[in-house]
Amino acid sequence: MVIPLTGIGTSIVGIAALKYAWAKPGHLRPYAISGGWVLLGLALFFFARSLGGEIGVPVGATFICVTALAFALANIEVRPQKVRREREAVIDPAARKKVWWRGTLRVLLAGPLSGAAAFGVGTALSTKLPMEPVNAVAIGGLMVPLIWGAGMAWTLSDGKILRAFTVLLVVCAVSYPLAFLF
Structure with missing residues (x-):
């Protein structure tokens, strides 16, 4: 039971490290990127170890993707809509008598x-x-x-x-x- 929880935790921390490297460029950025990818690799290893290679790797990859999606959704920024000017009316088709x-x-x-x-x-x-x-x-x-x-x-x-x-x-x-x- 500890190994799947370790896989979940390492994937969350790995995605958080990659998010930090993306959001805060600085002198720690290369370490955050490499550490994030290492943690994601370890997460896949832990999922494969607990569920088996055939099931654990796809489940781990799916969990990593869902975690990354959750991080992306948590950072949605809602901006006010711009006021759009009205467009000109569409040109009417050829004025023909309907037959x-x-x-x-x-x-x-x-x-x-x-x-x-x-x-x-x-x-x-x-x-x-x-x-x-x-x-x-x-x-x-x-x-x-x-x-x-x-x-x-x-x-x-x-x-x-x-x-x-x-x-x-x-x-x-x-x-x-x-x-x-x-």
């Missing part, structure tokens, strides 16, 4: 059409990259979510729906024949 078909078209472009374009590019990459088939399939497969996300973000942020529609159709029209025909 139901526009939102529906954006959803169709961002979801299925961007996905179709991403799958087409991924398939084309998988079939046409000059490398081992396993690597080509991995690269093509990993590119699909990236391209799909980029297509979604671009489609939803672009002000011109027809441009997004045209580009996604062109990507589909080029990638699928490239993947399956050539």
